[in-house]
Amino acid sequence: MRPVAIFLCTALGTLLAAMGPVATASAGGTASPPAQESSEDSRHRTITSSETYMPLPPMTATVQANHRAQGLLQIEAGLEISDNRLRRRVEMYMPRLRNAYLSALTIYTGMQYRYGDVPDADRIAQILQEATDITLGQEGAEVLIGMIIIHGD
Template structure:
């Protein structure tokens, strides 16, 4: 029992200098650039062929060049994510079994949701991937 405690203590003490060196390098640049606001992956249930349940996953974010609007988007990020989840859930629920998703239609819906939550236009929805499993 004491050997397990010793191994755990040894592993954490070995990792501390590595963590200290990583934090000394400064902040890491956000992926996507300075204008990019990342939205976590959005998932929704859909129907697969044979009436089985499937999952639609949408990877997306926002490109916002205006600093004031970007700051507002970061403040209301939970509301943006909720609006995106609702839009994807409605779309995935009406998708026929086995049909491929329509990225243009989904992007328009997400853009409409983003403009509605932010209160004005100026943010552009960027979609990385749409997967249906």
């Protein structure tokens, strides 16, 4: 297997050399390397063009039935924050917010959600909004849900 890999690398190098500097630059050769996105930005898909939207990291909670794990609830959401001062506060409180969200979702999946049913998006949005307002100590950051998925076993 190793000789094939060396051959392919040699053949690619020969092909790029024959095509000239444009091919070398587009293939990431000696020209400047392409700009790379940060890993956090590449994980979030843009669901709005709003400048005041702040995506949250994906949230998950275990779905239980009959005293054992049956699946996983996955939520993608974000916050709509028009006040720049509140936005800075949210960035500072993000570990606390994440803890509040995961605690609220764990209670939802453990006590309010029945495995096999469709998750109640309105209820999930309400508990996430309550967790946001309580953690920040004020209103102004509106929770927007982008996606809710149940992964079953």
